[in-house]
Amino acid sequence: MKISLIGxxxxxxxxxxxxxxxxxxxxxxxxxTLSHATSLxxxxxxxxxxxxxxxxxxxxxxxxxxxxxxxxxxxxxxxxNKSDKFFFHTAGSMPMDIFKGYAEHYGVLYxxxxxxxxxxxxxxVIPCFIEASDELAKxxxxxxxxxxxxxxxxxxxxxxxxxxxxxVFACNFANHCYEISSEILNENGIPFDVMLPLIDETAKKVxxxxxxxxxxGPAVRYDENVISxxxxxxxxxxxxxxxxxxxxxxxxxxxINKNSDL
Amino acid sequence: MKISLIGxxxxxxxxxxxxxxxxxxxxxxxxxTLSHATSLxxxxxxxxxxxxxxxxxxxxxxxxxxxxxxxxxxxxxxxxNKSDKFFFHTAGSMPMDIFKGYAEHYGVLYxxxxxxxxxxxxxxVIPCFIEASDELAKxxxxxxxxxxxxxxxxxxxxxxxxxxxxxVFACNFANHCYEISSEILNENGIPFDVMLPLIDETAKKVxxxxxxxxxxGPAVRYDENVISxxxxxxxxxxxxxxxxxxxxxxxxxxxINKNSDL
Numbered sequence: 001m002k003i004s005l006i007g008x009x010x011x012x013x014x015x016x017x018x019x020x021x022x023x024x025x026x027x028x029x030x031x032x033t034l035s036h037a038t039s040l041x042x043x044x045x046x047x048x049x050x051x052x053x054x055x056x057x058x059x060x061x062x063x064x065x066x067x068x069x070x071x072x073x074x075x076x077x078x079x080x081n082k083s084d085k086f087f088f089h090t091a092g093s094m095p096m097d098i099f100k101g102y103a104e105h106y107g108v109l110y111x112x113x114x115x116x117x118x119x120x121x122x123x124x125v126i127p128c129f130i131e132a133s134d135e136l137a138k139x140x141x142x143x144x145x146x147x148x149x150x151x152x153x154x155x156x157x158x159x160x161x162x163x164x165x166x167x168v169f170a171c172n173f174a175n176h177c178y179e180i181s182s183e184i185l186n187e188n189g190i191p192f193d194v195m196l197p198l199i200d201e202t203a204k205k206v207x208x209x210x211x212x213x214x215x216x217g218p219a220v221r222y223d224e225n226v227i228s229x230x231x232x233x234x235x236x237x238x239x240x241x242x243x244x245x246x247x248x249x250x251x252x253x254x255x256i257n258k259n260s261d262l
Numbered sequence: 263m264k265i266s267l268i269g270x271x272x273x274x275x276x277x278x279x280x281x282x283x284x285x286x287x288x289x290x291x292x293x294x295t296l297s298h299a300t301s302l303x304x305x306x307x308x309x310x311x312x313x314x315x316x317x318x319x320x321x322x323x324x325x326x327x328x329x330x331x332x333x334x335x336x337x338x339x340x341x342x343n344k345s346d347k348f349f350f351h352t353a354g355s356m357p358m359d360i361f362k363g364y365a366e367h368y369g370v371l372y373x374x375x376x377x378x379x380x381x382x383x384x385x386x387v388i389p390c391f392i393e394a395s396d397e398l399a400k401x402x403x404x405x406x407x408x409x410x411x412x413x414x415x416x417x418x419x420x421x422x423x424x425x426x427x428x429x430v431f432a433c434n435f436a437n438h439c440y441e442i443s444s445e446i447l448n449e450n451g452i453p454f455d456v457m458l459p460l461i462d463e464t465a466k467k468v469x470x471x472x473x474x475x476x477x478x479g480p481a482v483r484y485d486e487n488v489i490s491x492x493x494x495x496x497x498x499x500x501x502x503x504x505x506x507x508x509x510x511x512x513x514x515x516x517x518i519n520k521n522s523d524l
Binding site for chain 2: 180
C-alpha cells in the first residue's frame with residue numbers, strides 16, 4: 001500500500017522512518033513549510049509538498065500527524081476527492097470522529113512515546129493504540145501498525161483521552177521536575193549530570209515496583225523539618241515553592257491513603 | 263580500617279554491600295530493631311547490635327545512615343568515649359557540624375541516588391559528595407569513598423542543601439508524576455506498563471538535551487484546548503487538577519523565558 005504522510009514534525013519523522021525501515025512505501029510528505037517536508041521526504045524516498053490541495057490521491061492511506069488545531073482545520077481540504085481512501089490521525093486527545101463526513105474509512109494510530117526529530121527511537125517497543133471506524137479500516141491499520149510496532153492495543157476515543165492525560169503527567173510533568181532540578185543546580189554551580197544516575201534509577205524502579213511503593217524522600221516520611229527548610233531555600237522562586245508545597249502534600253496524602261489500604 | 267555502620271535502612275544496606283564487595287571490613291551494624299541490624303549484618307559479615315551504648319569502639323570509622331531527626335539525637339550517645347574516631351553521616355540536608363563538640367574528625371558522605379533495600383544498585387557510578395572537618399578526616403573519607411564510587415566531589419554543607427533539594431524534584435516529585443499517571447490509567451483499566459517506554463525515554467532524553475529543550479506536550483505548545491479538556495477530565499480529583507494547572511503554567515512560563523533568552 002502507498003502511504004502519504006501529512007506532517008513532518010517530531011512524530012511524523014519517527015513514524016515515517018519506522019515505515020520506511022519496515023519496507024513500506026511512503027510516496028509523499030506534506031508540510032506547510034516546504035523545507036521541513038523535503039527534509040523528511042529525502043530521508044524516506046518520498047516527494048515533498050507544501051500545498052494541501054496538491055497532496056496526491058495516488059496514496060492508499062494517509063497518516064495525519066499534525067498539531068491538534070491544525071489537524072481539525074485541514075481535514076476538509078485533505079479528504080476532498082479522496083473520500084474512498086483510508087485516513088488515520090495520531091493525536092491522543094482528538095476523537096476519531098473528526099474524520100466523520102469527510103472520509104468513509106478512518107481511525108487513529110496513537111503511539112505512546114515522546115518524539116524528537118533528532119532522536120529516532122525504536123518504534124518496535126512502543127505501545128501503539130488503535131481505533132478504527134469499521135472492520136476494513138481496522139484490518140488496514142493493524143497491518144501497517146504491526147509492521148512498525150510489536151505492541152498494538154485497541155482503545156476507544158474516550159479512554160485514549162485518559163491515556164494522553166496520564167502521559168502528560170508521566171512525561172511532560174516529570175520532565176518539568178527535571179527542569180526545576182537543573183535550575184537549582186545551575187544556580188549553585190553544580191552540573192546537571194550528577195542527577196542522571198538518580199533520574200535513571202527513579203525511572204527504572206517503576207518497572208518493578210508501583211510508583212507509590214517506590215516513593216522516598218522527606219515528603220513520604222513527612223519530615224516537616226526538612227520540608228520547611230527546603231521551602232525556605234525556594235524563597236526567591238514562589239512558583240517552584242508552590243510546586244514544592246503541593247507535591248509534598250500530595251505525596252504525603254498518597255502515603256496516608258496507601259497505609260489505610262493495608 | 264574497620265568500619266561500623268550505624269543504620270540498616272535503604273541507604274545503609276546499599277553502602278554496606280558496596281563496602282563489603284570492595285573488600286572493606288564492616289565489623290558492626292546498629293539498628294534499634296535487632297532483626298533489621300541482623301538482616302544486613304548477616305549479608306556483610308558483621309555483628310548486629312540494637313543498643314547504641316553497645317556500639318563497639320573497635321571500629322576506626324563510623325558511617326551514620328539514619329533519618330535526620332534520629333541522627334541528631336543519637337550523636338551524643340554514639341560518639342561518647344569514641345571522640346578520637348572518624349564519624350561520617352550520609353544526610354543531604356544535615357550540616358556537617360552536627361558532630362561538632364562530640365567528635366574531632368568528622369564529615370559527610372552524600373551519595374546522589376535513591377535507595378531501596380530490595381534493589382542493590384551499582385555504587386561505582388553514583389556521584390558521591392563529600393565534606394570533611396579537617397585534612398585527616400578528608401583523606402580517610404576519600405579513601406573509603408574511592409573504594410565504592412568512581413565519582414567523588416567535594417561539596418559544602420551550604421551547597422549540599424541545594425543538591426538535596428534538586429534531588430527531591432528530580433526523583434520524588436518525578437516519581438509522584440508517575441504515581442498520578444498510574445492512578446489515571448488504573449481508573450480506566452489500562453495497565454501502567456504501557457507508560458514505561460515513555461518514562462524511560464523521558465529520562466534518557468535529558469542525558470543529551472537540557473530538560474527545557476526536551477519538553478513536549480500541550481503545556482509547552484500552550485494548546486489551551488487540550489489543557490482545558492484535560493483539566494475537565496480531572497474534575498473528580500481537585501488535588502491532581504491543581505497539580506495539572508500549576509505544572510502547565512510553569513512549563514509555559516519556562517518556555518516563554520527560554521524564547522526570550524534567544
